Amino acid sequence: EVQLVESGGGLVKPGGSLRLSCVGSGISFSSYSMNWVRQAPGKGLEWVSTISGNSNYIYYAESVKGRFTISRDNAKISLYLQMNSLRAEDTAIYYCTRGRGYTFGFSDYWGQGVPVTVSS
Amino acid sequence: EIVLTQSPGLMSLSPGERATLSCRASQSISSNNLAWYQQKPGQTPRLLIYAASIRATGIPDRFSGSGSGTDFTLTISRLEPEDSAVYYCQQYGSSPPLTFGGGTKVAIK
Numbered sequence: 001e002v003q004l005v006e007s008g009g010g011l012v013k014p015g016g017s018l019r020l021s022c023v024g025s026g027i028s029f030s031s032y033s034m035n036w037v038r039q040a041p042g043k044g045l046e047w048v049s050t051i052s053g054n055s056n057y058i059y060y061a062e063s064v065k066g067r068f069t070i071s072r073d074n075a076k077i078s079l080y081l082q083m084n085s086l087r088a089e090d091t092a093i094y095y096c097t098r099g100r101g102y103t104f105g106f107s108d109y110w111g112q113g114v115p116v117t118v119s120s
Numbered sequence: 121e122i123v124l125t126q127s128p129g130l131m132s133l134s135p136g137e138r139a140t141l142s143c144r145a146s147q148s149i150s151s152n153n154l155a156w157y158q159q160k161p162g163q164t165p166r167l168l169i170y171a172a173s174i175r176a177t178g179i180p181d182r183f184s185g186s187g188s189g190t191d192f193t194l195t196i197s198r199l200e201p202e203d204s205a206v207y208y209c210q211q212y213g214s215s216p217p218l219t220f221g222g223g224t225k226v227a228i229k
Contacts, residue, residue, distance in 0.1 A: 106155035
């Protein structure tokens with residue numbers, strides 16, 4: 001069974017930091033791009049960041065550029081998102097997804113999501 | 121950046137009826153790189169359709185996608201109660217950003 005399991009979310013004060021992790025199992029990982037996608041409460045889906053299979057290509061949404069860092073460890077089938085200088089508008093459920101077909105491919109597998117709340 | 125506009129925002133239909141959801145792009149989407157996702161309340165999004173018209177594994181054939189260029193459609197031919205969900209379109213390809221439409225909520229009467 002394919003699984004992507006996120007962890008590391010929680011409540012943090014504005015300006016604080018969190019590191020999200022996503023561990024895969026039963027999934028081909030190293031040759032695929034991976035994404036972080038978020039969903040603010042009651043809102044739609046928003047792309048956050050993408051990392052290519054070999055980590056050569058990394059991209060961020062303008063809203064998080066300079067504050068978030070995506071990385072991966074293919075040996076551990078793991079994806080990470082280091083989030084610094086967090087703002088209230090970063091409050092959301094964060095999903096890791098596997099990208100298929102292109103560097104910025106459609107998401108064929110999704111994790112269950114991890115909530116991040118930024119509040120004082 | 122390609123902006124995707126979905127319509128209607130909300131539709132309320134009865135079981136057995138046909139649902140037609142629209143996704144319009146601000147510029148032409150190359151190679152029909154358009155996907156559709158279903159998100160039921162409290163659940164993770166699920167891939168339904170990619171490349172505008174190819175059903176993902178395990179998706180019932182009552183779901184179909186069509187379109188090209190800037191206009192795309194998701195059709196649910198015979199609605200069932202479990203189809204109550206929000207449906208999102210997404211464009212993808214070789215360059216960022218990935219963008220999603222705002223979603224269409226399908227309510228079953």
